Amino acid sequence: MNEIKKNIEKIKQQIDQACHAVVINNQDSRASSNYRQDSVTLLAVSKTKPASAVEQAYLAGQRDFGENYLQEAVEKIAQLSHLPEISWHFIGPIQSNKTKQIAKNFTWVHSVDRAKVAIRLNAHLNEYLSEINQPHNCQDISLNICLQVNISEESSKSGIMASELFSLAEVVDNCDKLTLRGLMAIPEKNTGLASYEKMQHLFKKLQAQYPTVDTLSMGMSNDLSIAIAHGSTMVRVGSAIFGERN
Numbered sequence: 001m002n003e004i005k006k007n008i009e010k011i012k013q014q015i016d017q018a019c020h021a022v023v024i025n026n027q028d029s030r031a032s033s034n035y036r037q038d039s040v041t042l043l044a045v046s047k048t049k050p051a052s053a054v055e056q057a058y059l060a061g062q063r064d065f066g067e068n069y070l071q072e073a074v075e076k077i078a079q080l081s082h083l084p085e086i087s088w089h090f091i092g093p094i095q096s097n098k099t100k101q102i103a104k105n106f107t108w109v110h111s112v113d114r115a116k117v118a119i120r121l122n123a124h125l126n127e128y129l130s131e132i133n134q135p136h137n138c139q140d141i142s143l144n145i146c147l148q149v150n151i152s153e154e155s156s157k158s159g160i161m162a163s164e165l166f167s168l169a170e171v172v173d174n175c176d177k178l179t180l181r182g183l184m185a186i187p188e189k190n191t192g193l194a195s196y197e198k199m200q201h202l203f204k205k206l207q208a209q210y211p212t213v214d215t216l217s218m219g220m221s222n223d224l225s226i227a228i229a230h231g232s233t234m235v236r237v238g239s240a241i242f243g244e245r246n
């Protein structure tokens with residue numbers, strides 16, 4: 001078995017264990033009913049790694065891949081267009097002059113943190129669909145959006161402040177080609193559990209308002225179990241699958 005396939009199986013076991021722990025420890029309704037391993041999606045973060053590594057992961061059954069850098073991603077997406085079920089997620093900081101390429105190439109964006117970016121993504125997707133002659137009212141083509149929250153309030157990090165989150169959610173929900181799926185965060189290391197708890201709370205609040213919200217994108221190679229314990233439904237794992245980045 002190759003290294004990437006081995007790593008994916010190891011991570012899936014870790015996800016499974018974290019889900020079981022939720023069932024055992026948690027008193028909330030999710031625990032008693034049907035919180036299973038398949039309720040947490042594994043997003044393989046392939047930034048800086050070659051298309052050949054992504055293809056190996058795909059052959060091991062992995063379908064969702066995350067990229068941070070647009071130019072690098074667009075090249076890989078073109079190289080791998082023969083893989084029918086692959087799904088690309090943009091997870092890096094977004095400059096507004098990149099929204100056209102993002103709308104065209106990705107099915108998910110996790111890092112929307114301001115209205116201008118949301119509105120531009122929506123306009124570009126409409127434009128692109130009319131270029132390829134998809135009817136505008138075509139229901140099943142939309143871009144899945146997570147709002148990135150700067151939960152540890154670090155000045156160096158992207159993400160919207162929690163206090164402004166709900167007005168941004170409304171903007172996204174009003175865009176005809178965007179589907180509001182949930183929240184994304186990168187909790188700061190060494191701040192204990194407070195950021196995770198805050199995200200879990202915000203996510204529940206957003207879910208109560210918008211029926212399309214089902215995704216809490218939280219947890220990476222080193223904190224995926226903590227994140228799942230706090231309600232994460234999608235973990236973004238890079239180095240533990242593909243090895244350390246240079």
Ligand SMILES: *Cc1c(COP(=O)(O)O)cnc(C)c1O
Nearest residue numbers: 045091220221236237238239240
């Ligand atoms: C790089 C990156 C990851 C993956 O990090 P690892 O520690 O390698 O698992 C996840 N999320 C975002 C937003 C990233 O930039």
